[in-house]
Amino acid sequence: MNTSKYWMCRKNNGQFIHYVDKLPEDLSGTWTASIDFDRRIEIQKHHSATHLVHAALRGILGDHVGQKGSLVDEHHLRFDFSHFEAMTDEQLEEVEQLVNEKVQENIPLQEERNVPIDEAKERGAMMLFGEKYGETVRVITFDDDYSVELCGGTHVGATGEIGYFRFTNETSVAAGIRRIEAVCGTQVDKLLRDEKRLLQQVKGAIGQTQDLAADVLKLIEEKKALEKELEKVQMQNTGAKLDELIQSAGSLDSGINLVKGEVPGADMDALKQLGYDGIQKTKKNTAIVLGSKDEEEGKVYLMVALTEDLIKEKGLKAGALVGQLGRLVGGGGGGQPNLATAGGRQPEKLAEALEKVNELIKESIS
Template identity: 30%
Template structure:
């Protein structure tokens, strides 16, 4: 991970990787040391065996990523420190840029420069770091309800924790204990948005990845819309509210009512996270652990520790497993027990989560899933209806994200796909079942047509050069061909140059410049008998400044460059002619 102990471990590993790199090891190798580690420490840490595949793939993936960073970072470091000599000090701002932009830690910069007896301005680095943090704090202070955070500490001192009744009921009477508007505690609210606290509530406050409940609060000549519910500090349930009708005072008795359809959709998505967790561990092993989740009414998001992309076939297998558990209509039970008792019974606890002495354990079926969880859930898995994985992606190193839908939202997702396929079929004048074959046929035709167009373009460019003597200039005894072309992709220019060189294999220099959406692409070709005297990779540097390029690359017989400015291409040709 990028925080806590995971971050520390990554830094230690990267120092070892850098030392290996400096010893000449340019390929991943640390992952190959796992057998030696298993031999030395496997008895004390059996996970080294049970999670062998995950550990190996995670280390190798980290090595591959860091070697790219290291190579780029060391080149930048060499560029920035090239003018320094022993005893000099490396700029702290630049060291921070290496860290912030390229992921090159300060200690690696120090290690690399220590070999040259060059120090790093750590004060400058720290100041740059503090400026960035201050800017982040400034941006945070101006967003969300950050400005009202102080009030929750004050209310937490004088109010008891809110009693939560939402596991057993969606409706209850309660007494208002505090009202907060515009960052201040007030005695009465008659309009606008505000925060409302009560002595008890059926509204679930956002925590553990599950979003807060929505609903309404009513009273005599009073109607309030609750758009969200948060849990603050040691148990204050804060209802984010808006006056619809009437006014409310601190101390009023009100009727709290959770939106049932919204809660049921959330419960379905929360229970499905437990089923998905079970399916993932069943397929990939117990080392696949939850790294985070977001459970809302419309969809759920589930992050897991896994080092590589999950294939389409694997995703279908996961869907099948979860939907099978849904169809079995398994009972979902909850129990309260001590933390130790829960762990000893085999309940799964999420690493990094804080648990009290007494915990709530959610059990699905007979041993299918047993997890410590404070969220709300369906009574039976059949209540979920249907499950579908919408997407799978990477969110961080070694962390994959699954986004999923359930129930009517899953049905709508599938219906939407079917509707799109029918519309595509209509556009292609093809039946639903023949869409894939028709698309493949069109792609093949497109590929053939593109090849034909490419050949025609080549002939057009080369024929223009051959048929019109004005296309050739005699410059210092050389046949010089220079063309400005419109809307020719950069990757095609080289083939065009080859075509002209093939027709005129001696004493020829060809320069083709193409403009695409205001950007310039340039390719220069030189006959083999002139390559030593007029190397293309030198001539290209004459043109580069005119198109906004830093330089160019290639060989004596062929070189290319590109830049953001296509307005000075004629000037570039004139400069090239002069250079020849």
């Protein structure tokens, strides 16, 4: 038996055309189109939930809400609508609660075919702006006082079949247009089970607790305190390294004292702070060039700091020097005349760049 996978169905000139992924070699015989029933059921749930959420959005956000796009499948629903700002958590919760109330009410589907378009308008049926409708339309109603829309899609027999509704995302897609995404049916069951599993994992990691939220917040605060303490220790270590480099500073032929070297573990902010500290400690006639690298991340950092007299009397500029060094490590940089930084993507070339410092300073003052 030859089978083909169904892709879509479209209406053309009053006829329904079924599209498949492939055609059999022999087209003779009788063919039967069958529905993937389980998939169809889940699409129905998400489609009907879209009608409920549309009505809820209008009720809570205002009548300016109008549908601007929609997608439903067996996995989720997506609904674009006109609204001027992001929905708040409170608004999302209100809409979610209202939709689930309508699900619990188990409102029966009222499906009417061939309703005169004028009659549907008089009854306040929701219509898509710009959509072309015929003289008669199909009206889908879930409670005359709640959701009445023109629609040609598949729906549940009553809202209780949706099971449960849960938002998963709310974003902007264009100016004045928001997008919500949600799940229901078997997909929301999977979501809730995943959330339960995650919660159990968190509880297992933390241990038995009476107030999980409070304990998590406590851990976050403790982590922040430890990070601050670690940062303090690291700054002390880098400060000691700076003192060591100052003590072993060399002197160029021009008489300029040169403090240079690698400071392991320092990031760009740490190097900048060391530059300011170095200027304060040396006061005059000193150029400070420090570097560090993160080989795991493939990054290298460089900093040049100059005492004020070198800028005025020798014409040196930290920005120009660090720019040249940055190019040597596959990057670039710049900054103020007294302190500038550069970054690159070739940490293996840091030593080579530091070796070039003497030559570059000599060229800059010649």
